[in-house]
Amino acid sequence: MQKFSVLDGVVMPLDRANVDTDAIIPKQFLKSIKRSGFGPNLFDEWRYLDHGEPGMDNSMRLLNPDFVLNQPRYQGAQILLARENFGCGSSREHAPWALEDYGFRAIIAPSYADIFFNNCFKNGLLPIRLDAEKVDALFKAVEANVGYKLKIDLKQQTISASDGTVYKFDVETFRKHCLLNGLDDIGLTLQHVSEIKAYEAKHRAAQPWLFT
């Protein structure tokens, strides 16, 4: 997994609540058996004027000029600013894969759906929870300043704006550790093989019907 330490990036605002994972990456692209290549179809139904299918040459498709992702001022954005309950719906990890493949490395929103939130951490993508009022202030700041950037420092757990405003954010210790060091969860868990085996033996003795 890609490490995350400090990110200084352009912010793109997506001003709607309850953005679901079907919107982030529509179902037709889930037929892929790969983990990469979802970026060109991120927000496909909002981003293009025509209907997208796997295998199409996306560079030939008609872009929706009204959608933020297509606006020149947000090109190269690495930080997505969103509203509450971002990533609700399906458990598809294709959603963080698409965000990451497009180039986003962090999301700032008042709240996230649990499964999506969890999936982000497995892919080097940092989802930050910030109070709704602070998020609202950031939406206004992004709107007012072309090329608006924020600096996210995971170690310090801070978001810094160029005007000197600094927001502190919370992140679970274990997730932070894994993200800072780019650690693979499976490798970490396999350090505890003997404990898993001991648990399993005890569990089997207590509920043998689970092991038939």
Added chain:
Amino acid sequence: MNAQTLYDKLWNAHVVRQEADGTALIYIDRHLVHEVTSPQAFEGLKLAGRKLWRTASILAVADHNVPTTGRAQGIADPIARLQVETLDNNCVEFGVNEFKMSDMRQGIVHVIGPEQGATLPGMTVVCGDSHTSTHGAFAALAFGIGTSEVEHVMATQCLLMKKSRAMQVVVEGALGKGVTAKDIALAVIGKIGTAGGTGYAIEFSGSAIRALSMEGRMTLCNMAIEAGARAGMIAADETTINYLKGRPFAPQGELWDKAVAYWDTLHSDAGAQFDKMIKLDAAQIKPQVTWGTSPEMVVAVDGRVPDPATMSDVVKREGAERALHYMGLVANTPITEINIDKVFIGSCTNARIEDLRAAAAVARGKHVAANVKLAMVVPGSGLVKQQAEREGLDKIFVAAGFEWRDPGCSMCLAMNDDRLAFGERCASTSNRNFEGRQGPGGRTHLVSPEMAAAAAIAGHFVDVSKT
């Protein structure tokens, strides 16, 4: 010992170890696998040279991409076909038990798990699918996971996670005529919102819940995720145990008795503390219909499409305006005056035998309205289909003008060829009314099977509690 919630009991029984910050390693008893979220996990195992920790814990089935007609000809879409073949090949390579597309037991993963007795009380059940919450109906701790976690469970039989908070949703009293578990689910979501359960595990309790069949309980727990809760659950009781007895994967003989003795303890203790409690009066719940593009955008069938102008919260108002525009609806329109183009009866929410019986009872001797272009019934599994045919339900549906299909996820998410055309309006027994969910530009109204069948017959929504 302190009084424990059902969630406490299930959690505590599965903790392998715990980090200082509360992150725990949780043991997983049952892993259900389907074609869409598993190929990258199997690939990850192969690349790292890792093996499955406990092959027998896995049951695999293809459901999202499978066609619901002409199955003997295979899958026409080459990309979908490759995905199903990849699952088949991975299952052979790793020795995983898979119900193949031609198997009578094939079906939607959340229908076949319980049907086979592969879901048992006290288990931790995971699947790379958010509707895994369904299995909590059996007093199991069941939740959806992403593909990285699918790989993690395959390799270690465990997951790293923090305990959620506990919410109790109490529904007391008797449901009125034509009111179902689906309506309870939608009423709860309407009350707490699609993020109301975020960070919580929900236990549903109360006399109205105890009175539900296992099918109804599964419908309710299935929709817990639409309220934002990864897990929904219901205490084990006689209904649970009677449902499981004799199922292929369920224990037998002495082990069965031993299991039942344990399952009898799987309920919240008197006085157990929840972080949040919601109460609903069953008698007040009416048949529900969603009007927007989020399951929380829901009203009773005798209501009207809400007027965004009356909403004080800006984000909510803009969301409602956008939803009405997408749905092609005008504020204040009575729900019963909304005409529909298609009807979908199916999905992991409502494709079990009881759902089909309820829909057939409404459709019997009647015919689908002229303005309805397609009304389809997609059973949840081959065995549900077989049972329905044994009861003659297929004949009732076909005589009424419904199409009788083969099992799969079908038009719940429209990954196969079953989908809405742009602008088409559908009465659907599925679980999500997101933009484009049932096809690009398609408009979904979530309802119960009774309501969907009644809408098919009338050509518009009708109040089944008044018919």
